[in-house]
Amino acid sequence: MSISAKTFPIWGFFSLVTNGLLMLAIALLIWQQQKLSNTVFPPTAETVSEPQVAQPELGPRHQLNYQQWVDILKSEAKVAALNxxxxxxxxAGDSLSLWFPSELLPENKYWLNQAISGETSEGLLKRLDLFDRTQPQVIFVMIGINDLIRGVxxxxxxxxHRQIISYLHKMHPRAEIFVQSILPHGGQESTWEGRERLLAIANSRIQQLNQQLQTIATKQGVQYLDLYPLFANQEGNLRPEFTTDGLHLSPEGYMVWRTALQIYSQPELEPHREKVGSVGGVGSVGRQGGQMTNDQ
Structure with missing residues (x-):
């Protein structure tokens, strides 16, 4: 028995369209990477040796302690609140958000990066008040992998997550809140220094946790951005081309994430969301490249 178009929810069509666009973006990125890797260069000592994964340089603040990070984020949020x-x-999140290259963030928005490397869901919850006085249009939250690494x-x-969403709803009632899924790790191919702790976390557990996060987001009336299938290979692990060490993201990984942020933050793709005004100036408050060596 065929299902008529009337019984298929309109949001389902838009979900298919957005997911299709994201998958297409990933396919193009992979194709581009393979094309570059197949380019023939004159043999040199560097090209003959084992290929090295390009990693971003550590930023100037990578040696700061947690409280110093909090103080910096507080001052940056204060600037955004006063002007x-x-x-x-x-x-808002951990090092995955923290080291999002500012030049790769979607344009026509002013970005305030309130992430800290090694952050947990409890830590984020306790410092949400840092940007209470700001007036965000959108808040993107990704948190949880460090909780899993630490055995939470x-x-x-x-x-x-429930408390984080409730707090953001209360303090920023006009903002659109996106809860983003926890990303997979690289499995056996991971080279991160805490590899054994990563391998102790089954990616299937992360998938199940994400399903529960989606249920929470739906019940609390916020958007859920499912990034997991965009970053996972057939085994459910983080695709090697999207990571530098099985935990942190490569520039290609951030390009996929950027595409997701661009598509899902476009109000015209989701008619049930309130339309926003015309696009204004461009700006960002964030930190340039790098990654911490301990937790996310």
Whole structure:
């Protein structure tokens, strides 16, 4: 028995369209990478040796302790509060968000990066007040992998997400909130210094946790951005071309993430969302390249 178009929800069509666009973007990135890798160069000592994965240089703040990071984020948020920019977007999370290259962030928005390397869901919850006085249009939250690395239970992680969403709803009632899925890790191919701790976390567990996060987001009336399938290979592990060490992201990985942010933050693709005004100036407050060597 065929299903008529009337019984298929309109959001389903838009979901298919956005997911299709994201998959196409990934295919183009992979094709481009393969094309570059197949380019023939004159043999040199460097090209004959084992290929090295390009990693971003550590930023000037990579040696700061947690409180120093908090103080910096507080001061940056204060600037955004005293001089409210148009179309403010906030990144809140751990090092994956922290080291999002500012030049790769979607344009026509002012970005305030409120992420800290090694951050947990509990830590993020306790410092959400840092940007209370800002007026964000959109808030993107990604948190949880460091909880798993440190042995925090799924129940605690999920409860912290509920509290994070509730707090953001209360303090930023006009902002659109996106809960982003936890990304997979690289499995056996991971080279991160905490590799054994990563391997102790099954990617299937991360998938199940993401399903619960999606349920929470739906119940609490916020958007859920499922990045997991965009970054996972057939085995469910983080695709090697999208990571530098099985945990942190490569420039190609950030390009995929950028595409997702661009597509899912476009109001015209989701008619049930309130339309936003015309696009204004461009700006960002963030940190340039690099990654911490301990947790995310």
């Amino acid at each position: 409210p920019p148009q179309h403010l977007s906030i990144l 239970s799924d129940e605690v992680i999920l409860d912290n």
